[in-house]
Amino acid sequence: MDAIAEATSLKKQLDLLRPLSKEEELRIMQKFRLDWNYHSNHLEGNTLSYGETRALILFNITAQGKPLKDHLEITGHNEAVLWILEVVKDDRPLTETFIRELHKLILKECVIPFSDDQKIEKYYDQTLTEKEIQAFVNAEIRRHTKFIQQHLDQLDKTDNAD
Structure with missing residues (x-):
């Protein structure tokens, strides 16, 4: 089965479970956000575990002995994910400016004189x-x-x- 057909099939299965309660929707989105942040950063070599990522995103608790860079990557990526979710709601077009703004969020760019x-x-x-x-x-x-x-x-x- 190709990816489009599989996605369509999964979407139909999901639609059968609707309507979701607000609590269920929030729980699913939180899990989606945590998984997206953890796996995306882990692929890039981030050393935070899933639990450490969860603690950082949900409770702003840093992992002892882990590099600051890893924490900044996770928080920057999380801000980008949250921003993307807001942008999608507004049906904003994909532009160079949008990509640059997203890049800055992910990389937590800072200017040092x-x-x-x-x-x-x-x-x-x-x-x-x-x-x-x-x-x-x-x-x-x-x-x-x-x-x-x-x-x-x-x-x-x-x-x-x-």
Whole structure:
């Protein structure tokens, strides 16, 4: 059975259980959100267990001895999931701005000011100046912007074909 047929079959099974109570709907969405956050981040190498992810998302309890980066990844991803759920309700179009906003939420981007003479340690003990980092960032922005636009154009072509 192909994925579309399987999804359609599962949707029909779900519809037979309707209407769901508000409590049941909230419980299902919480489980969906926890699973989505845990599995998505675990695939990327996050070290938080499912229980630690649950404690962080539901109760804002951090796991002792685990990297701050892992906690920020989970909370950033969770904010993105919650935001996506809100955006879907508003029937907002898929745009480059939307993708960039989502990217910032997931990565918990922060801006750190550097002085001109300050050096920044990079992976593998490479030292980069602020100007070198800015050149790299600008190149990456151009590359990602082109990539996003190509995929949005392809999505438009697919939508217009329907």
